[in-house]
Amino acid sequence: xxxxxxxxxxxxxxxxxxxxxxxxxxxxxxxxxxxxxxxxxxxxxxxxxxxxxxxxxxxxxxxxxxxxxxxxxxxxxxxxxxxxxxxxxxxxxxxxxxxxxxxxxxxxxxxxxxxx
Amino acid sequence: xxxxxxxxxxxxxxxxxxxxxxxxxxxxxxxxxxxxxxxxxxxxxxxxxxxxxxxxxxxxxxxxxxxxxxxxxxxxxxxxxxxxxxxxxxxxxxxxxxxxxxxxxxxxxxxxxxxxxxxxxxxxxxxxxxxxxxxxxxxxxxxxxxxxxxxxxxxxxxxxxxxxxxxxxxxxxxxxxxxxxxxxxxxxxxxxxxxxxxxxxxxxxxxxxxxxxxxxxxxxxxxxxxxxxxxxxxxxxxxxxxxxxxxxxxxxxxxxxxxxxxxxxxxxxxxxxxxxxxxxxxxxxxxxxxxxxxxxxxxxxxxxxxxxxxxxxxxxxxxxxxxxxxxxxxxxxxxxxxxxxxxxxxxxxxxxxxxxxxxxxxxxxxxxxxxxxxxxxxxxxxxxxxxxxxxxxxxxxxxxxxxxxxxxxxx
Numbered sequence: 001x002x003x004x005x006x007x008x009x010x011x012x013x014x015x016x017x018x019x020x021x022x023x024x025x026x027x028x029x030x031x032x033x034x035x036x037x038x039x040x041x042x043x044x045x046x047x048x049x050x051x052x053x054x055x056x057x058x059x060x061x062x063x064x065x066x067x068x069x070x071x072x073x074x075x076x077x078x079x080x081x082x083x084x085x086x087x088x089x090x091x092x093x094x095x096x097x098x099x100x101x102x103x104x105x106x107x108x109x110x111x112x113x114x115x116x
Numbered sequence: 117x118x119x120x121x122x123x124x125x126x127x128x129x130x131x132x133x134x135x136x137x138x139x140x141x142x143x144x145x146x147x148x149x150x151x152x153x154x155x156x157x158x159x160x161x162x163x164x165x166x167x168x169x170x171x172x173x174x175x176x177x178x179x180x181x182x183x184x185x186x187x188x189x190x191x192x193x194x195x196x197x198x199x200x201x202x203x204x205x206x207x208x209x210x211x212x213x214x215x216x217x218x219x220x221x222x223x224x225x226x227x228x229x230x231x232x233x234x235x236x237x238x239x240x241x242x243x244x245x246x247x248x249x250x251x252x253x254x255x256x257x258x259x260x261x262x263x264x265x266x267x268x269x270x271x272x273x274x275x276x277x278x279x280x281x282x283x284x285x286x287x288x289x290x291x292x293x294x295x296x297x298x299x300x301x302x303x304x305x306x307x308x309x310x311x312x313x314x315x316x317x318x319x320x321x322x323x324x325x326x327x328x329x330x331x332x333x334x335x336x337x338x339x340x341x342x343x344x345x346x347x348x349x350x351x352x353x354x355x356x357x358x359x360x361x362x363x364x365x366x367x368x369x370x371x372x373x374x375x376x377x378x379x380x381x382x383x384x385x386x387x388x389x390x391x392x393x394x395x396x397x398x399x400x401x402x403x404x405x406x407x408x409x410x411x412x413x414x415x416x417x418x419x420x421x422x423x424x425x426x427x428x429x430x431x432x433x434x435x436x437x438x439x440x441x442x443x444x445x446x447x448x449x450x451x452x453x454x455x456x457x458x459x460x461x462x463x464x465x466x467x468x469x470x471x472x473x474x475x476x477x478x479x480x481x482x483x484x485x486x487x488x489x490x491x492x493x494x495x496x497x498x499x500x501x502x503x504x505x506x507x508x509x510x511x512x513x514x515x516x517x518x519x520x521x522x523x524x525x526x527x
Contacts, residue, residue: 001282003282086282086284087282087283087284088232088234088281088282088283088284089283089284089288089292091282092234109281111280111281111282
């Protein structure tokens with residue numbers, strides 16, 4: 001099954017969105033670790049900081065564009081990863097080992113609706 | 117009831133969970149499995165009177181349910197699902213291979229799936245009662261005092277989540293097992309407590325739910341013989357349930373442990389509970405359920421209330437608090453200390469807890485405080501605490517008990 005891991009947490013004002021400039025990216029050891037358990041990292045990325053977010057609604061005859069994320073909460077979506085694995089237990093394992101989870105963040109696990 | 121009806125009723129009680137668990141594994145479809153098992157029991161009622169009761173009712177029911185599933189799938193319109201499920205069903209009597217944990221029992225798979233932590237606690241309890249114990253949706257709704265439609269929705273939502281989120285139908289592998297076993301035990305314990313001390317309504321005890329909880333705990337203990345906490349939980353339930361005949365008087369009013377007629381306790385349940393606890397204890401891996409069973413054993417072994425070894429109970433609660441540092445355990449420890457060292461020592465611990473504030477909605481905190489103040493000869497303060505407890509209590513008999521005590525201290 002395919003799952004999306006939504007990485008949620010509080011944005012750190014200092015280093016949000018800063019990519020590693022050299023060396024191995026922080027997710028690489030995680031990808032290797034889960035792959036050893038037969039879990040495939042399909043794709044994923046950290047997102048640019050919340051200040052770059054734009055929310056769009058289509059109100060029929062009018063497109064409403066607002067600055068900021070869709071929900072004004074303390075915790076925000078900071079990144080995502082899509083994995084392919086056997087079942088929810090595997091996905092939960094991958095989430096529990098995610099660098100963001102190890103750093104105290106929260107990971108929401110959502111199955112991707114299968115396209116038949 | 118005719119002999120055949122009785123045989124079907126017995127088969128239902130003994131085989132429902134087993135047959136359903138096998139059908140869920142074979143079809144991978146919870147709703148289809150449930151319908152086919154129901155059909156199989158209906159077929160038993162229709163055919164056993166003429167054909168006779170089969171030697172192995174469970175095998176007969178499983179085969180009948182499986183054939184029913186094949187019929188339904190062949191007539192199904194969804195070709196993709198049909199082919200996949202037919203393939204899974206086409207090998208008759210194929211036993212499942214053992215899981216990563218080495219376990220090969222469909223009921224154990226079903227228990228672990230029903231008690232998966234990705235389901236809400238309410239859903240876990242409802243699903244366990246529906247699938248393993250075979251209670252109807254209406255019966256479960258009645259037990260938890262919610263409308264039947266609400267319970268039906270809760271069960272459907274849980275089954276859909278198992279399917280859509282990919283919750284696996286298996287006993288978890290060894291590295292996940294310790295945490296997940298705790299989750300299963302917690303569901304059974306919650307079920308028992310709901311029956312033993314109902315959280316709302318006019319009946320303080322619901323023997324039907326405690327009986328189901330004991331039956332499931334017995335099954336789990338048999339399926340996991342190497343897990344002393346499973347045995348400990350069964351022992352705990354039996355030792356508590358043994359006291360049930362003495363807990364209410366002829367008018368349905370609560371009797372305190374101190375005042376209970378101990379000759380009314382169920383001696384057979386106590387003997388079995390003590391033997392189970394001994395066996396678990398020998399594995400030298402004490403956990404919260406074994407410790408609570410050991411506390412219940414102290415009460416069960418005291419022929420008179422005055423013989424109770426309160427110092428040992430206080431010590432066991434202290435050990436339990438190391439593993440489960442909750443305010444409720446601390447409150448129970450305070451009660452035991454009060455019995456062992458006098459009400460003043462207990463009151464000091466209770467006052468510390470009250471100052472902590474985490475039990476402010478729990479009626480037993482002011483009720484305990486009131487009782488200690490009463491014993492210390494401080495009736496006015498006791499009355500104030502009884503009044504506070506009455507404002508928090510939710511079941512009828514407990515309310516009447518507190519009112520009686522309030523009147524006694526002149527409140």
